[in-house]
Amino acid sequence: MLEKLDLPCSLKKLSCEELEQLAGEIRDRIIKVVSENGGHLSSNLGSVELSLALHTVYDSPSDKIIWDVGHQSYAHKILTGRNRELDSLRKYEGISGYPNPEESPHDIFMTGHAGTSISSALGLAKSRDIFGQDHKVVAVIGDGSLSGGVSLEAVNNAMHLNSNLVVVLNDNEMSISKNVGGLSEYFTGVRMNPIYTGTKERVEKMVKRIPKIGVPLFHLAEKIKNRFKNFIIDFQAEVIVEELGFEYLGPIDGHNTMLLMSALSFAKDAKKPILLHVITKKGKGYAPAEKDPTKYHGATPFDIRTGEFLNPPARTYSDVFGSSLVELAERDPAVVAVTAAMVDGTGLDEFANKFPSRFFDVGIAEEHAVVFSGGLAKGGMKPVVAIYSTFLQRGYDEIFHDVCLQNLPVAFCLDRAGIVGDDGPTHNGVFDMAYLRHLPNMVLMAPKDENELRHMIFTALTHKGPAAIRYPRSKVAGVRMDEKAKSLEIGRGEVVFKSQVQNPKSQGDHKSQITNSKRILLIAIGSMVHPSVEAAKQLETQGSFTTVINARFVKPLDKGLIVSEAGKSDLVVTVEEGCLQGGFGSAVLELFEEEGVSVPVKRIGLPDKFIEAGKRDFILDKYGLSAKKIEAKISGTAQ
Numbered sequence: 177m178l179e180k181l182d183l184p185c186s187l188k189k190l191s192c193e194e195l196e197q198l199a200g201e202i203r204d205r206i207i208k209v210v211s212e213n214g215g216h217l218s219s220n221l222g223s224v225e226l227s228l229a230l231h232t233v234y235d236s237p238s239d240k241i242i243w244d245v246g247h248q249s250y251a252h253k254i255l256t257g258r259n260r261e262l263d264s265l266r267k268y269e270g271i272s273g274y275p276n277p278e279e280s281p282h283d284i285f286m287t288g289h290a291g292t293s294i295s296s297a298l299g300l301a302k303s304r305d306i307f308g309q310d311h312k313v314v315a316v317i318g319d320g321s322l323s324g325g326v327s328l329e330a331v332n333n334a335m336h337l338n339s340n341l342v343v344v345l346n347d348n349e350m351s352i353s354k355n356v357g358g359l360s361e362y363f364t365g366v367r368m369n370p371i372y373t374g375t376k377e378r379v380e381k382m383v384k385r386i387p388k389i390g391v392p393l394f395h396l397a398e399k400i401k402n403r404f405k406n407f408i409i410d411f412q413a414e415v416i417v418e419e420l421g422f423e424y425l426g427p428i429d430g431h432n433t434m435l436l437m438s439a440l441s442f443a444k445d446a447k448k449p450i451l452l453h454v455i456t457k458k459g460k461g462y463a464p465a466e467k468d469p470t471k472y473h474g475a476t477p478f479d480i481r482t483g484e485f486l487n488p489p490a491r492t493y494s495d496v497f498g499s500s501l502v503e504l505a506e507r508d509p510a511v512v513a514v515t516a517a518m519v520d521g522t523g524l525d526e527f528a529n530k531f532p533s534r535f536f537d538v539g540i541a542e543e544h545a546v547v548f549s550g551g552l553a554k555g556g557m558k559p560v561v562a563i564y565s566t567f568l569q570r571g572y573d574e575i576f577h578d579v580c581l582q583n584l585p586v587a588f589c590l591d592r593a594g595i596v597g598d599d600g601p602t603h604n605g606v607f608d609m610a611y612l613r614h615l616p617n618m619v620l621m622a623p624k625d626e627n628e629l630r631h632m633i634f635t636a637l638t639h640k641g642p643a644a645i646r647y648p649r650s651k652v653a654g655v656r657m658d659e660k661a662k663s664l665e666i667g668r669g670e671v672v673f674k675s676q677v678q679n680p681k682s683q684g685d686h687k688s689q690i691t692n693s694k695r696i697l698l699i700a701i702g703s704m705v706h707p708s709v710e711a712a713k714q715l716e717t718q719g720s721f722t723t724v725i726n727a728r729f730v731k732p733l734d735k736g737l738i739v740s741e742a743g744k745s746d747l748v749v750t751v752e753e754g755c756l757q758g759g760f761g762s763a764v765l766e767l768f769e770e771e772g773v774s775v776p777v778k779r780i781g782l783p784d785k786f787i788e789a790g791k792r793d794f795i796l797d798k799y800g801l802s803a804k805k806i807e808a809k810i811s812g813t814a815q
């Protein structure tokens with residue numbers, strides 16, 4: 177059917193049975209593509225019927241369907257004419273793993289961060305009302321994302337909207353791992369309500385009794401709608417969302433397409449905001465994912481038959497962060513860990529198991545995580561906040577106001593700093609050096625390898641003020657670990673490579689104009705130290721005298737070392753896996769201006785644009801951050 181139908185238009189002509197068959201085909205397609213390309217399996221399998229029902233009842237793209245985060249939008253993509261292209265999912269220049277308006281008019285916003293759908297939908301609904309338009313707006317949000325601050329701010333604000341807005345709460349009791357917090361427990365209470373369980377069966381029976389009725393007829397069946405309305409409104413109980421101006425419908429079975437359609441067509445015509453609560457199962461229809469939805473939340477390629485991942489697990493910086501923190505927490509009972517719904521991704525699972533009373537998963541609430549950690553620090557704890565670089569952007573004001581301004585010893589560990597690969601522009605962590613280094617009191621570090629990461633965690637924990645460490649989404653360098661974690665001197669870099677030949681002279685017909693018998697100083701930070709050393713060795717073979725500094729600290733810079741080495745150089749090159757605007761290289765330029773250093777400077781880093789999806793190494797190379805491209809850029813041979 178998927179091959180033959182003109183989607184989404186043909187959906188409205190399908191019978192119940194045909195919709196069911198289509199749901200099965202969509203599931204198979206998602207499983208196949210994700211097994212080959214990797215991607216968000218569990219959430220997508222859980223929202224197939226919901227996507228079908230939405231596209232049957234609503235007229236996208238004139239009606240606007242907004243997927244929160246957007247990681248569950250694969251069925252939506254299939255249903256809006258992108259089935260064929262799905263083979264390129266998450267690949268370079270392929271279909272994005274998230275909604276992308278450049279890809280299709282059915283994707284309203286480019287998203288990837290959680291909790292924005294209700295605010296965006298509210299804005300769209302308001303502008304619709306002001307223009308006197310009559311299209312519909314729907315936000316689909318998971319229970320995990322609903323608990324985030326932005327969502328709750330939007331729910332609070334929606335009260336003032338006296339027109340149609342539908343928020344579908346896709347409740348599977350899961351964020352990436354088990355959902356946490358009071359709101360989650362509240363909805364569990366609603367779900368467990370015996371009235372729901374009993375009514376669910378009655379409604380299902382009622383829907384099953386509807387003979388092979390086409391969807392258009394279904395829309396017209398006002399009687400059924402009204403009966404349905406009575407069924408679901410009867411047991412709404414006291415639900416807090418009602419107090420906030422939403423009419424609450426549900427909870428209903430989110431895998432029953434006809435029931436979903438019925439509820440949606442009722443909600444579609446309401447004159448006020450509606451919250452439709454649907455219950456789904458993460459991983460639905462694929463046994464391994466149903467059994468362990470967290471494992472398949474963001475899956476790498478796997479064997480469909482067994483569910484086994486194909487790529488052998490490699491030791492990553494997240495693993496080293498996790499094990500180092502456990503080691504340090506064993507030594508110091510004041511060490512506590514905070515995550516915003518990323519227990520596994522950040523490598524904190526072992527810590528959570530070993531020190532449950534010192535571990536806090538605050539839900540998708542980065543702003544709260546930061547302020548909460550400020551409170552913990554003020555109370556005498558040593559909080560380590562592990563948040564991906566891109567998500568910590570949410571906590572910028574809190575880092576300024578509630579940590580740096582108070583000069584509190586909070587250690588921020590920014591995983592996925594730099595290029596993340598397949599997730600693309602919403603997830604690349606390229607701005608952190610720019611958004612952290614200008615904050616007074618902040619110490620900002622980046623390790624060249626896993627051994628240094630461990631020392632930096634220890635350094636952050638012994639430092640008396642705020643500190644941040646950024647490290648990449650990557651397997652580790654594979655260096656030998658020192659026996660004991662040690663504290664590094666704050667603001668002290670190191671020379672990691674120096675050419676043996678003094679005052680080199682031109683070696684004849686050398687291709688480069690820049691390198692010809694020049695003394696080149698490379699100042700690299702974090703993940704760029706090793707590629708810079710490789711590049712320096714190559715440049716040396718071309719006749720240059722090269723030195724590489726591992727800066728270690730973005731802030732404070734090692735003034736003495738950098739200024740003195742720069743004074744002995746003809747060219748300074750800074751190398752960073754981050755944005756050039758306001759980043760590490762900018763910090764070096766500022767230092768040179770302050771210190772009156774007048775050596776020419778070349779900065780290598782990421783340009784002023786949102787960086788696309790693609791394998792990390794490929795993207796790094798594309799933007800000049802592989803050893804080869806660094807060397808080529810310096811020697812002037814880059815294309």
Ligand SMILES: Cc1ncc(C[n+]2csc(CCOP(=O)(O)OP(=O)(O)O)c2C)c(N)n1
Binds near residue numbers: 320
């Ligand atoms: C601001 C932010 N923090 C963290 C994440 C990482 N993340 C992606 S999906 C997800 C879980 C979302 O849970 P839920 O909304 O319940 O959707 P489900 O996957 O269960 O369908 C998280 C934490 C994110 N995308 N954005």
